Amino acid sequence: MRRVPAAEARRRALASLQVTARSLNEKYSLNAPARTPDPEWRNAVGRKLNLSSALLSLSVLADSGLEHYRGSFQNRLMYLPLAVSAATVAASLFGIADARAKSHAVRDGLYVLAGLTGATGLGFHGYNVMKRPGGLSWLNLFYAAPVGAPMALLLAGVLGRGAERIRDDEACTILGYPAGKALGLVTSAGLAGTVAEAGLLHFRGAFQNPGMFLPVVVPPAAAGLLTTAQFRPGNIMRRAAKLGLRLTALLGFAGVGFHAYGISRNMGGWRNWSQNILNGPPLPAPPSFTGLALAGLAALSLIERGSHD
Amino acid sequence: MHEYPEGxxxxxxxxxxxxxxxTLACKLAEYGFSVVAFDAxxxxxxxxxxxxxxxxQSKLYWTDPRIVDGDNPIQLGANNSGKSVGGSTVHFAMVSLRFRPEWFKSRSQLGYAVDWPLDWREMWNYYTEVEQVLNISGPLRYPWGPKRPRYPYRPHELNAAALVLAEGAEALGIDWTPTPLATLSAPHGLAHPCVYRGMCVIGCSTNAKQSVLLTWLPRALTAGAExxxxxxxxxxxxxHAGLATGVHxxxxxxxxxxxxxxxVVAGYAIETPRLLLNSASAKFPDGLANSSGLVGKNLMVQSxxxxxxxxxxxxxxxxxxPSLAxxxxxxYTDEGKDFHGGYSYMSQGPLPIVWGTTxxxxxxxxxxxxxxxxxxxNHQVGLKIVGETxxxxxNRVTLSDERDQYGLRIPRVTYSFCDNDKRLIAHSLKFMRQALEVVDAHDIWDEDDDTCHLNGTARMGDDPASSVVNADCxxxxIPNLWICDGSVFPTVGGVNPSLTIQAIACRTADRIxxxxRRGELPSL
Amino acid sequence: MTERYPGYNVLHKRNSVSWNDQTRAVIDARCGIDPDFHQFCDEAEWKTLRSLCDHIIPQPLDRPVKAPIAAIIDQKLYGGKGDGYRDAHLPEQDKAWRLGLAAVDAEAMAACEKPFCELSADQQHWLLGKIQRGQASSEAWQDMPPAIFFAKRLLHDIVSAYYAHPASWNEIGFGGPASPRGYVRMNFDRRDPWEAAEASPGREDQARVENERVG
Structure with missing residues (x-):
């Protein structure tokens, strides 16, 4: 075979990639010409996203509070997600109340901090799994620090940043991409991760109650529909995605009820709350689904607007 | 509960x-037979x-008088007996292990002791049945032996004592696993999951423990057993014909x-031979089912x-x-041994009285x-074997001349380790000492004379001259007399016997x- | 000697979810045992038994509530409930104890011309050591081997009785009754707030504060 010089090979590969990217762009119009929705509307979407951030960080606040209390705050850093998620809740509430159609430096900064803390937490939790005997094993995934949990804080940060960007950008884009699609992708990925977490823990519980299948069935369906709706324009797809996301949002709240029932199923029930609130199913975990579903709904409305204009 | 008239x-x-x-009462009742099961x-x-x-909670144990002697007189009572409906599974440590397949043919495949008249592949299926009924919480991948189906429930979280075993095993380069346990790691039916109160061996007040009392017996009652x-x-x-007609x-x-x-006699390896010997008559002067002279003999503890x-x-x-890892x-490793047989070892969690008397x-x-x-x-750790003897x-159960509160002759239990047993013990103590040293334990000492479990006083086999019962128990x-408990084990292996006893009971029920159905049981 | 678990009292959990009614009844009865009450032992046996218990388990003098070890043993012997086995060298537990108590006294008389209960602590220690090693010669033992009686009857029963009492649980930091509430934190160096806190050097005061919150 004739040898191609390395530089030439790289050039050719790059060129073929560019061709592919261009054709993908044309097909899915990722860089569609900017439209200019009005600022009030953009602010409304931003507030929706703030709400989703608020729910996610509230869930993190309560969940990491409980779980890190269970872990006796052995490491000082275990206080960090409590402080950051509390600040993120505050920032998000401020965002929800803020009628001005522009971003705010403090909010923006806090969302960045939340994202960074979430990412750091992922690292710490991963380390906690790996350092135990057995390393990356089912046992440690079940009982060591939950790998997926800090992701909720990371998502709260990312969605919060999105809320700020939309307020500012008349073109309604994030990192150059249409906001609806970008947020839709983030939401779908976040749902996938949260489903994995719920699936893992419900598997640990041997799916002993049929209700435990709900979070591994409904949210993945919603995420699938949301993803499809981004690439397949059409009312039916969007309506289906909306329904799926609404069900997921509802499930997040219902999950708290299910988990409260789960706690009562442990020895001593609620009377033995000091043990069961820690050993039973985590009360604050399911609302993460609601937070993500709200973000998905916001993304859908962006997509909808985009296609109507 | 259905009640049957005595007459x-x-x-x-x-x-x-x-x-x-x-277990047998449940299965036979479900197969449509009329069953009365007695418990003292x-x-x-x-x-x-x-x-x-x-x-x-010592109220759960068999505390009637028994005499122990031999070179290594064994501790009975709390250790290995139960006087409760559900037997000693009411206070067992819930460790639910399968035999290594080769142990069913230890004479022909491993070169020691005797073969069982059972095939491991058949037993593998019965193990699965029992594991499902007991809702065993176990690992997703078991490191040893042939593939087994997934345990119905996930493993429990390890306590620090179990993590010490795990750290030691990893340092020494051997496999370890969360122990398959008959206690719930998630709710099941009306039963709560385990609350980690650590009092399993004095009786579970959570009902997480999947004892015979809570698994087979409710089903037995539903199926009409008394x-x-x-x-x-x-x-x-x-x-006169030598057929059993009933029980006093x-x-x-x-x-x-x-x-x-x-x-069916199912009194475990002391009460079973005791009852057979106490039932001696003019026709059977050496006790029932004892033409081989083996009733009461070949008692096997586990070290x-x-x-x-x-x-x-x-x-x-x-x-x-207590034994989470x-x-x-x-x-499963035969290299590097100067003895026949095997042993497992587990983490420990003794309660104060047991620890104090130890x-x-x-x-x-x-x-x-x-x-x-x-x-x-609160700083002590221990590794303890279940070793094959x-x-x-x-090593045998005989009758003493003393009588108990029922007026029955009490059993005398004679036990001495043999040289092979002692070599196994020495090997295990040396190995476990290393396993504690590598995790920086100090003040290490050997507890060198404890035993657990009782098996083998009415062994099964293929030959009436060298066994008491056949493969069907x-x-x-006496063709309408059956023995269905740990007494029928020809060998014990290095795992706790309860799962195997239940698997044998399931098989016996299927055989019966x-x-x-084929009309081979004339009494029915 | 400083306490390992200062201020820890497992009885503070009595009314918490760590105890259920059955357990309360059982432990209340045990704590209510009159340390001077005996039905099985006669007066001489009782004095010897009490001295033996005090020597085998030297409970701190300043302990407010001591475990009534001798009375627990007397109650067991009077009730007649056995352990489910006995070494062939020993008679039944009640006979073994009567024989053993008399023999311990006889050994004391032979060696020091006083009953066991009147010996000094050092003398008692020396005498019990001899019995443990089987170096006892009194006729009073009859056929019973002193070393087996010492290990399997005397030590076994006294130690069992002591570690059945909450006073001993406080000493060793045992969590005590645990139903319906069990435990949550199982890893190294972790305790639930309803468990004893250990006084590692320099942490005595903090441990005491934590132990006073146990309930």
Whole structure:
């Protein structure tokens, strides 16, 4: 075979990639010409996203509070997600109340901090799994620090940043991409991760109650529909995605009820709350689904607007 | 509960409701036979009847008088007996392990002891059945032996004592795993999951423990079996033809007689031979089913030696089931051994009375020395084996001339380790000492004389001359007399026997049904 | 000697979810045992038994509530409930104890011309050591081997009785009764707020504060 010089090979590969990217762009119009929705509307979407951030960080606040209390705050850093998620809740509430159609430096900064803390937490939790005997094993995934949990804080940060960007950008884009699609992708990925977490823990519980299948069935369906709706324009797809996301949002709240029932199923029930609130199913975990579903709904409305204009 | 009249024969009178008898009662009742199962102990309701107290809960044990002798007189009572409906599974440590397949043919495949008349592949299926019924919480991948189906429930979280075993095993380069346990790691039906109160061996007051009392017996009652508690069977009656006709038992202060077409003895390895020997008659002067002379012989304990040490870190091994981690490395590895057989070892969690008497009896500590050692309670760790011992005819259950509160001759239990047993023990103590040293335990000492479990006093086999029952647990001498408990084990292996006893009971029930359908059981 | 678990009292959990009614009844009864009450032992046996218990388990003098070890043993012997086995060298537990108590006294008389209960602590220690090693010669033992009686009856029963009492649980930091509430934190160096806190050097005051919150 004739040898191609390395530089030439790289050039050719790059060129073929560019061709592919261009054709993908044309097909899915990722860089569609900017439209200019009005600022009030953009602010409304931003507030929706703030709400989703608020729910996610509230869930993190309560969940990491409980779980890190269970872990006796052995490491000082275990206080960090409590402080950051509390600040993120505050920032998000401020965002929800803020009628001005522009971003705010403090909010923006806090969302960045939340994202960074979430990412750091992922690292710490991963380390906690790996350092135990057995390393990356089912046992440690079940009982060591939950790998997926800090992701909720990371998502709260990312969605919060999105809320700020939309307020500012008349073109309604994030990192150059249409906001609806970008947020839709983030939401779908976040749902996938949260489903994995719920699936893992419900598997640990041997799916002993049929209700435990709900979070591994409904949210993945919603995420699938949301993803499809981004690439397949059409009312039916969007309506289906909306329904799926609404069900997921509802499930997040219902999950708290299910988990409260789960706690009562442990020895001593609620009377033995000091043990069961820690050993039973985590009360604050399911609302993460609601937070993500709200973000998905916001993304859908962006997509909808985009296609109507 | 259905109740059967004494005067009319039931299909099966089963003596004992533990791992053997309780399981068999359930299966036979579900197959449509009429069943009365007797137990000398009471029918407890754990949620109402059990206290969180080591001394009080000795009510679960068989504490009638027994005499122990031999070179290594064994501890009975709390250690390996139960006088409760559900037998000793009411207070067992829930460790639910399968035999290594080769052990069923240890003579022909491993070169020691005797073969079982059973095939491991058939047993593998019965193990699966029992694991499903007991809702075993176990690992997703078991490191040793042929593939097995997934356990119904996920493994429990490890306590610090179990993590010490895991750290030691990893440092020494051998496999370990969370122990498959018969206690719930998630709710099941009305039962709560385990709360990690650590009092499993004095009776579970959570009802998380999947004992015979809570698994097979409710099903047995639903299927129409009668459980007759507080009923001590004193002898088995037979007719002129030498067929069993029923059992004499003491209940409410008087002796009664229950007629039966078949009698199953399931009293475990001491009470089973004791009852057969106590039932001696003019026709069977050496006791029932004893033409081979083997009833009561080949008693096998399992060696239960331990290495203990103190860690700088707090362990608090009173939390959680006592044996959350295990290694079966030396059950499945044949290289590097100067002995036949195998052993597993597990993490430990002794409660204060057991720990205090261990320090006093095994180390000879008393006075301030004892109190000082006991102060390290929350820092102590231990690794303890369940080790295979070889069958020897000199290890046996015989009748003493003394009589108990029922007027029955009490058993004398004679036991001595053989040289092979001692070599196994020495190997295990040396290995476990290393396993504690590599995790920086200090003040390490050997507990070198404990035993657990009782098996083998009415062994099964293919030859009436060298066994008491056949593979179906049916006595060679008396075709409507069956023995279904740990007594039928020809060898014990290095794992806790309860799962195997239940698997054998399931198989026996299937065999009885098949034979009855073919008309091979004339009494039915 | 400083306490390992200062201020820890397992009885503070009595009314918490760590105890249920059955357990309360059982432990209340045990704590209510009159340390001077005896039905099985006669007066001489009782004095010897009490001295033996005091020597095998030297409970701190300043302990407010001591475990009534001798009375627990007397109650067990009077009730007649056995352990489910006995070494063939020993008679039944009640006979073994009567024989053993008399023999211990006889050994004391032979060696020091005083009953066991009147010996000094050092003399008692020396004498018990001899019995533990089987170096006892009194006729009073009859056929019973002193070393086996010491290990399997005397030590076993006294130590069992002591560690059945909450006073001993406080000393070793045992969590005590645990139903319906069990435990949550099972890893190294972790304790639930309803468990004893250990006084590692320099942490005595903090441990005391934590132990006073146990309930």
């Amino acid at each position: 009319q024969p039931v299909d099966f009178a089963i003596i004992g409701t533990g791992a053997g008898g309780g 102990g009471p029918y407890w309701r754990p949620l109402e009847d059990f206290a969180s107290d080591e001394m009080h 459980i007759r508690d507080l009923a001590m069977v004193g002898s088995i009656e037979h007719d 038992y003491l209940r409410d202060g008087r002796w009664r007689f229950q007629r039966a077409r078949n009698v 239960n030696q331990a290495v203990w040490g103190v860690m700088d870190r707090e362990i608090r091994s009173y939390k959680g089931p 295990i290694t079966e490395h030396w059950n 320090q006093a009896s095994k180390r000879g500590l008393w006075g301030q020395a004892l109190l000082d050692a006991m102060e390290n309670y 070889l069958p020897r005819e000199r 049916r006595c060679w001498d 049904r098949a034979m009855a």
